[in-house]
Each structure stands twice: as structure tokens, then as C-alpha cells.
Amino acid sequence: MPPIEALRIAVVGAGKIGSTFAFQLARAGHAVTVVARPASHRLAQLQAQQAIVKTNGERAAVAVCSALDESLAYDLVLVTVLAHQVDLLIPSLQRSAARRLLFAFNNFTPQVLRDALGPLRCDFGMPFVQATLDAAGRLQAQIGAGGQKTRLGAQCWVDLFNDAGLPAVLESDMLRWLRCHVPLCVAFESVSVAAVRRGGGVSWAEAQLVARGMHEAFALVVSLGAPLYPAGKARLAGAPVWVAGAMLWSVARIKPFRELLAGGVDECRALVDTMTAAAELTNPAMAWANIAAMRPPFNPPRNA
Template sequence: MSTLVAPLKLRVAVLGVGNIGSTFAFQLARAGGHDVTVIARSGSVRLEQLRRDGAIVDVNGERANVHVADELNEHVPFDLVIVTLLAHQVDSVLPMLQRSAARCIQFMFNTFDPERLREAVGPDRCAFGMNFVQATLDTAGRLKAAVGAGGQKTLMDQRRWADLFNAAKLPAAVEPDMTSWLRCHVPLCVAFESVAVAGVRRGGGASWREALTLARGVHAGFGLIRSLGRPIYPRSKRMIDRSPASVLAVVLWSMSRVRSFRELLATGKAECAALVDAMIAAAPPGDASVDTSAIAAMKPL
């Protein structure tokens, strides 16, 4: 039986210190023992909280000491920069990431066009991942995180970073085709976030019509991916693509009635709308096989 060996102490920066970024920074600094710098938006409440505490603090009062900044120091050769912003927010920091001396930049969010990000920072130092942690920050900026709930693991395309996370008690697994995984996750991400928004708006769950509209939008999103010459990946998503829209609609309708699901995902309204716009913008001009109206109908009201 092999034993996981903790990696050497690394210099890590976390760009975006919301729920997910705070969880990563807390575990990497406290459990992993790494030198962690967190970067929050200048003038934000979160930056003020972090500067007040000089640490990520959880709801039990446990502290993970970190360096706090309002911008990435481009001259520091960080071993890893983890970007936990949303896809529609990343363009504002791409020039800074391009100039950065960081050895690896890992994008950790939903994106329909991961290749663009890879080219922007350079293929040799680009990595991708998708978080699977549940976390919230209270009004005082204290972190409440559920890491590894239900056996879920954060996905990464490079073994060294999966090992880094596992050693810091952040369960992670390697997904070798992360770019395909991310692209094909976007239609489902939109559906889940949008149905959660609808559930909150209705005060208890989305309507059947809303759920069916979103399920049809997922199928249209997969059709768009195929029209771009990309595979539907992995197998679980191919199964959804081949199933009737009503099957996925049942899942969406049911999950929208789970309060914890609604509260967790209804905060993604802006991300949801931006991802819909990204899919529509990627549609090949004049391709009648792509139902962009069904994709557009997924936007939350």
C-alpha cells in the first residue's frame, strides 16, 4: 500500500478569495504548510476582512496565516497561481497573468473555451481544474467548508497538483482531458445554476416547463460542441446527450426542490448568463444544426 508523501513547501498564490479560493488557501496553508498569498479585489469587503485578520479564519476560529494583497506581484516566481475567478472575470487579469513570473497558472472555473486561456499564458505553464468543494463565507468573512463531502474530488489535469491538494487534505483526482471535461460541463453548469435561480424565485422549486426548457438547452449545448468538432466527454455526459430531454428535466425539477442545492447554486446567476453568451458566440455562423435559441432560453430570469 503506497503512502502519499507531502510535497516540499511551495509558494502558492490564490487569485480570487471567495468561497472556493478561501477553502483552497486555508487548506494549502494550514494543512499543507505552504507559503500562500491571497489576492482579493482592491476596495472589496473581502480584502478588508483578510487584512483585518491576516489570515483565512474558519467558523471555529481556526486560522491559516496567509499573505494578503490586492494584486498579483508579477515579479515573484510563484510555483503555482490558482485562479478561482469566474470565466467572465478573467479577461481583466489575463495581461497580468501573462506577464507574471509564475511557473504554473491553474484556471479553476467553468469555461467554454479553455484553449484561449492556455494560449494566453503559454501551454507549458497552464493547468486546468474544477473544484468540488462546498463552502460559504459568513458576513464576517469566516469560512465554513465541506471538503470531500459525498466522496467528491476536485479534478485536475496534472498529477503534481493533484498530489499537492491531496497532501493538504483537499481530495483531488487526475482528469487527463480536462479541456473537454470543462467544455462539456458548461451546458450542465448553466442548467443547474439556472434551475436553482428559478427555484429560489418561486420559493420552493422550478416549474416543470422551466426544467424542460433547461434540459433542451443542455442538448442544444452538446449539439453546439459537436458542431465545433469536439467530443462529448466523458461517458456520463454522452449518456445524458443520448437520453430524452425529459429524463434530465426530472433531475433538474427534483433538485430545484432541495433547499441546500438552491442556496448553493442560485448565487451563480451572473456566471450562468455569461456562459450562455459564450456558447452562443462560439456557434458557427449559418450552422442551422445549432439551436442557439434553445441555448439562449437557458438564461436565468
């Protein structure tokens, strides 16, 4: 692969994922600007440091601002906020002179962004890194753990990420992959939140409740015209509910797993709300009580 040209990149979202991406891209020689939420504690940390700082003391210098400079022709704007937070950014992204936009987060309705911002300008991905920020804003990241690779919908970004030490792989049908991933992601986050609140694990009944919701969410994806993809998700959707429930019951007992995903409680709730809204708009409207029941804290439907 030829050397990657240095790019001007803005990373919108300075949380765990955005900070990891910004650190690696800056260390690879790209001019990185990190955009953090106005008046946030994270913005203050970054303004004081003018860098992404790791817990081991490593630093990667970045520019810091509280809003995207719409006049700058960034080669790439990498958006790592959560799906329910991105709507507020759309007007600014529409006005932005940025050449390409890459959205990297769980998203049940990626086509909304594509339609609003243009299919030739928008790319999508799903990050697979494990990271934390301590109280001082210092980053600790595990990249490529267990062979995990970030999935990206364009080869140019796969090359960019791999060159920056962010293992990545091309996904040819990224929009469908994202929609099909959400039911599984929500199920994992839901049992993780419940397990952390309990202090370890979920009950068999709770695992089965979430499994029913996941199956109903997979059925919603199919009803919206997106056959389940890849094959592993289709097999999971076709298995008996108790099988999926057993998987969820088991993973909720793995402490690092549940503690990692329990931080996604707001994302989990928002994605459940997005799916139930989509179910209401199907013709005829789908039943969605089991999907809604996955929303933390658990709220079992009357017929469960």
C-alpha cells in the first residue's frame, strides 16, 4: 500500500472512541482537530492539555474547539457522537466545507443521514475498540483486542485506519450491517446495565425477556426490507428464544463485558425508542411491546 497522505481531520465527539481515533490519527501524522461539547468538562480538559493524553503519559497533540469550523475544507470529518445526539449536528454538517463525512457509531437509521447530507459525501462505520477515560481525562485504549476490527464502508478509510494502527476491515453493505447490528447491541447493553445495577449477572427471566425483544427487533429489521446480515445474525434470529436468552444470561456474568457495555445506557434507551418508533410506522404497525421491554430499566409487557 502506498504511503497515506497527511490529511486535515476533525473528530467530532471527544469521548472514549473519539479520543482513541484522534490519538492514533494524530500520531500517524495527520492534522487532527477535536471538537468537544461546549462548556463540557471534557472540553476544559482538552483545552488545558492541547493533546490526547494516555494514562501512560503518551501525548498526541491536537487542536481543540467547541464547534466545527464550517469554513474549513477538512479532508474528513469523523463523527463519533451517539446516534441520538447527531441530529443537532446536521445543519452544521450541511453547511460545512468538509469533503467527506464518516459516521462511526451504532445507528438504526443511517439512511436518514445519507439522505440529509448526500450519498457521495457520507460514509459509515462501526468502531471496535475498548477504551476508558479516567477522571483527569487520560485515555486507556485496547485496540484490536481479540482480533476485533473496526468496520468501514469505504476502502480509503480502511487504509487510513490501518495505517494509523486502528485495525479495520471493509464492509461492503455498511448501512444494512448497521441496522442489523442494533438489535444485538441493544440486547447486550440492556443485560449489562441490569447486571451492573444488580452487582453481577441477570436472572434467567430477565435474559429471556431481552431475548424476546431482540427477536422482535430482528423481525422489525426484516419488515423494513433489510434481510438479516451477516449470516450469523440470521442464524441467531432463527434460533429458539431460549438459546439467545442463554447467551445473554452467560455474557452478563462476564464482569469486563458487562462493565464495558453498561456505560451505554443512554444509547440503549435511545436505540430502543428509535426501533419502537419505526415499528409504529410499518404497515400494518408491528407489535413492539417486547422491543420496548428491553429499555433499561426493564419494563416487561403485560403478556410476557
